[in-house]
Amino acid sequence: MQIINLRASINLGLSNLQKSKIPNYNPVARPVINTTIIPDLNWLSGFVTAEGCFFLSIIKSNRTKVGYAIQLMFKLTQNKRDKELLKLIAKFVNCGAVYSKGENAFDFIVSKFADNLNIIIPIFKNYPIQGIKQLEYQDFCQVAALIDIGKHLTEEGLAKILLI
Known part of the structure; x- marks a missing residue:
């Protein structure tokens, strides 16, 4: 279930088929990173x-x-x-x-x-x-x-x- 929750939070998330097969998934909250510079x-x-x-x-x-x-x-x-x-x-x-x-x-x-x-x-x-x-x-x-x-x-x- 941890893998499914991680997958649900990246890129486009889960497909509609995956969502229908695994209704109790819970996407992991993604941290907001406000980068103001490219380091190097x-x-x-x-x-x-x-x-x-x-x-x-x-x-x-x-x-x-x-x-x-x-x-x-x-x-x-x-x-x-x-x-x-x-x-x-x-x-x-x-x-x-x-x-x-x-x-x-x-x-x-x-x-x-x-x-x-x-x-x-x-x-x-x-x-x-x-x-x-x-x-x-x-x-x-x-x-x-x-x-x-x-x-x-x-x-x-x-x-x-x-x-x-």
Whole structure:
């Protein structure tokens, strides 16, 4: 029952089916944490290790010779109760923005190439991401390096990016 009560208090809580099967659950009260600062870059690295995403968007475009546009993105998604935390992170790194993702979640997204290249990548180079997500970050860095020298505008460079 303790596990059910804990589960009922996190993220979206119990499903309607679970609620109907376990009518006497009692969600654990979550403490309200009013953080006003991001402690340091080590904290941010740990948070991103758990919650961050480094990805790339490839869309068809008639504006490029190769027919595709490529955009690097760094993203954190959190429940709406943590919107202020995402705003603090945006202020702390001095780039990106916070966007609504439906009624229950918010995203912090850095999509400007220069910000990813000059702010986000150096942060996690100096304060490394841990675990398997480090591989995602390394791929992100490889693609950024190719874009930085214009390789994404060639067939060969695009093929290399698609391979990564």
